[in-house]
Amino acid sequence: MSSRPLHRIADAVIYLVLAVLALVCLAPFMNTLAMSFSASSAIDAREVVFIPKGFHLYAYQYSLGKPEFLRSIGISIERILLGVPLSMLLSVLAAYPLSRERGVFRGRTVYAWIFVFTILFSGGLIPSYMLVYKTGLIDTIGALIIPGAVPVFNIVLLLNFFRGIPKEIGEAAFIDGAGHWKSLFAIYIPLSAAVLATTALFSFVGHWNSWFDGIIYMNSDRNYPLQSYLQTLVLKTDLASVAFNSTVQGYELLSNKNIKAAQVIVGAVPVLIIYPFLQRYFSKGIVLGSVKD
C-alpha cells in the first residue's frame, strides 16, 4: 500500500516527460508556422514564439505568386504522377516472381540476390552521375524518375507480404486455369491493399522529399523540383538577396525570414496531409510485410 503514492508520482513524471518530448518535436514547426504569418518587424524584435504577431498572409501570397516557386511545385507533381505509378508497377511485377517458391520459379534465389546486392553495395555518387549523364537524362524529368525507379526496399516488403498469402488461394486459381498474370492481378493485388497503399505512400513521400537528384542532374534551376528549389533558398545566407520594392503587396511586412518560413511550410504540407493515412497503414503494412514463415 505504501507504494501507491510513489506509483502516482511515477505516473505523473512519465506523463510529463512524454508531453515535453512531444512539445520538443512540435515546437520548431509551431515557431516556423508562426513566423510565416508574422510581420517582419515583430520577427526582428524577437517577439514571435508560437503565436503570430501582426498577422498577415503576404508571405504566402508573395511565394505562391512567384513563377519559379510554382514551376518547381509543378515539376514535383510531375515526378510524382510519373514516378509513383512506374515504381509501383515495377515493384509489384518484380515482387511476385520473387515471392514464388524455388520449385515454381527456379531463378528465384539468383534474382533475389541481384536485387538485394544493390542495397549492400553501390557505385557511389560520381559513377552514378556519369551514368545518368551518359544515358542522356541530364536536364530531363527522366533523371528524377528512372535511376531510382526500382525501390528494392518496397519490393522486399511486397514479396514478404505476397509470401504470407496462403498458397492454397493461388493454387486454386491455377486449377481454374489462371496463369501467373491473372493470379497476380486478380488475386494477389486485391488481397494486398494495405501493403500496396504503404509502399505507394512511401514512394510518394520519397519523390516529394527528394532534392539531391534535382541539384546534381539539373543544370538549369528552371528544372528543379520544389525541394531542390527550397534547398537553394534555405542555403541562401545573403539576407539582402531578396529586395522588395513597393510594387510587392505587403512589402513592409515581408522579409527573408517570413518568406522562407512560408515556403518551408508549403513544402511540408503535402506530407502532413497524407501523414494520417500513412500512419494508419505503415505500422500494419510494415508488420505484416515482415512476417516470415
Add this chain to the structure above:
Amino acid sequence: MKESKRPRNRSAAALHLMILPALALLLVYSYGPMLGLVMAFQDFTPAQGWFGSPWVGMDNFKYVFSLPNFKQVVWNTLFISIMEIALGQILALVVTLLLNEVKNGFKRTVQTIIYIPHFLSWIILGGILLEVLSLSGIVNMFLHRLGIEPISFLGDSSIFPWTLIFSHLWKEVGFATIIFLAALSSINPQLYEAAEIDGAGRLRKMWNVTLPGMAPIIILAAVLSIGNLLNAGFDQVFTLYNPVVYDTGDIIDTFVYRLGLVQSHYSLATAVGIFKSTISFTFVALSYYLAYRLADYRIF
C-alpha cells in the same frame, strides 16, 4: 511427361518476363555505376570516358589518403554516426518503455506527434532548424530566459557535431520506437500476470519481463545499425553545415560531393567512394550475418 512440362515452362517464362523490367533498370543504373568504379584507377575525364581515360593504378588512392583532412573526415563520420546510433537506440528504448506505461489515447497522441519529423526531408527540417538554432532563434531565446549565454549551434566547430547528433535524434528517435513497440506487443500478457502474482512491481516487471521479451529486437536493431557506421547523414550535414565547421562537421559523403561534383576531381572522389562502399559493404554483410546467427533474421 512432355505435356506436363510445357505449361510449366510457359508459366516460368511469365515470371521471368515480369521481373525483366525492374532487372534491366537495376543492371543499368545500379550495376552500371559499379562497373564505373574503375574510374578510381584512371585519370578520368568525361570526354575520354571509361574506355579512353588513362590508367594510373593506385595513384588516386595514395593521393587521397595522404590528404591531411581525409583522416579527420573519416573520424568525423565515425564519431557522428556512432553517437547517433548509440544514443538513438537508448533513447528509443526509453521512450518505448515510457509509452508502454501510459493510457492508450495519450500514447497514440504522443506517437502521432513524435513520428512526424521522420517523414519530412532534411531540406524542410534544415530550413526550420537553421532559423530555430540561429543566434536569434527560439532556442537561444529560451536559453536567454534561463540566463544562459547564446550558443552558436551552427557556427562553432566544437558544438556543431552535437547539433548534428541531437537534431538527428530529434528527427528519428520517435520513429525508431515503432519497431520496439511492435516487439512489446508480442510479449505474452500472461507473463505480466504471473509476475504480478509473484508480487512484482512496475520496475521489476519492466526489468524481468519487458526487457527480456524485447531482447531479440534490441539485438537485431543494434546489429543492423552496424551497416550504417559510415553513413553520418549526407542530407542533414549538407543542409546544416558551412565552411566554418568543416573541421568537425565534414563527413565522407559531403567530402566526396565537394571533391567530385564541385571541384570536378572525378577520379579522386570515386576513390574515396570505393573506400567507403567497400568498408560499408563489409559492415553490412557482417551485420546481416550476425543478425541471421543471433536473431534468425532474414531479409527475404
